Amino acid sequence: MNNITAILVDDEISNLKGLQKKIVSLFPEIQILGAYQKPEEAIVALENQEVNILFLDIEMPRMNGFELLSKLKEVNFQVIFVTAYSEYAIEAFKKSAIDYILKPIDNDDLVIAVNKAVDVIKLKNESENNLKLVSILEESVSKNNKxxxxxxxxxxxxxxxxxxxxxxxxxxxxxxxxxxxxxxxxxxxxxxxxxxxxxxxxxxxxxxxxxxxxxxxxxxxxxxxxxxxxxxxxxxxxxxxxxxxx
CATH class of the missing domain: 2.40.50.1020 (LytTr DNA-binding domain)
Structure with a gap:
């Protein structure tokens, strides 16, 4: 799980600190790039950094989690929604979330969600690396008329x-x-x-x-x-x- 990066977004500081503590304890390999209470600041960070996993609260003042995602130019990372409201589950998965965790966060639920995200990231990276290899081979071989x-x-x-x-x-x-x-x-x-x-x-x-x-x-x-x-x-x-x- 090397080079996995994450950003956390929740309007409540206690929730942010609690989630961050759990991730550091259970997944020390994950590098947390930032933890944000303000969705606007999170958007800037997501647009300017290479992020693999976004832990995103749904119910927030001014801008909820779904609205935050809709404002991004591209969602090329795995999204794990973290919320106290189970009625958001269906809409969360319509937004292509990798998983959905209810507060208070259970360690087992967190481990399952993160492992799902990491598996998808690994497959994506392997696929991209294979495509790069084939591209390099094709370019090299074509120069030698093979x-x-x-x-x-x-x-x-x-x-x-x-x-x-x-x-x-x-x-x-x-x-x-x-x-x-x-x-x-x-x-x-x-x-x-x-x-x-x-x-x-x-x-x-x-x-x-x-x-x-x-x-x-x-x-x-x-x-x-x-x-x-x-x-x-x-x-x-x-x-x-x-x-x-x-």
């Missing part, structure tokens, strides 16, 4: 020059490589279409060919690649294909 191919065993990095064509079927993609080698990927053909360079052409809804491997065009509707691979070309794509060679 194609990233996720497979059941891991990730293959195949030079574009070795790829004859890609064939889509049932949501998967077969990558046909020179020397009669075939690699199957869980990516669908549409995903590869977005990743491939301009040397590849989608000649059919189920086929993408490497233009550098094209050796012959047959009038009846086929392109012939190296190793005598015959790939169908749709009527809709025939003109665009021939224009590439004019």
């Amino acid at each position: 194609i990233i191919i996720p497979t059941q065993k891991g990730i293959s990095f195949i030079p574009e020059d070795e790829v004859l064509h890609l064939e889509g079927y049932e949501g998967y993609t077969k990558i046909h490589i020179i020397n009669s080698v075939t690699v199957t990927s869980s990516y669908n053909l549409g995903k590869f279409e977005k990743l491939l360079s301009s040397k590849f052409f989608k000649c059919h809804k189920s086929h993408i060919v490497n233009l550098e491997k094209v050796r012959h065009f047959e009038n009846e509707g086929y392109v012939v690649l190296d190793n005598d691979y015959r790939i169908p070309i749709s009527k809709a794509n025939k003109k665009a294909f021939l224009n590439l060679f004019n």
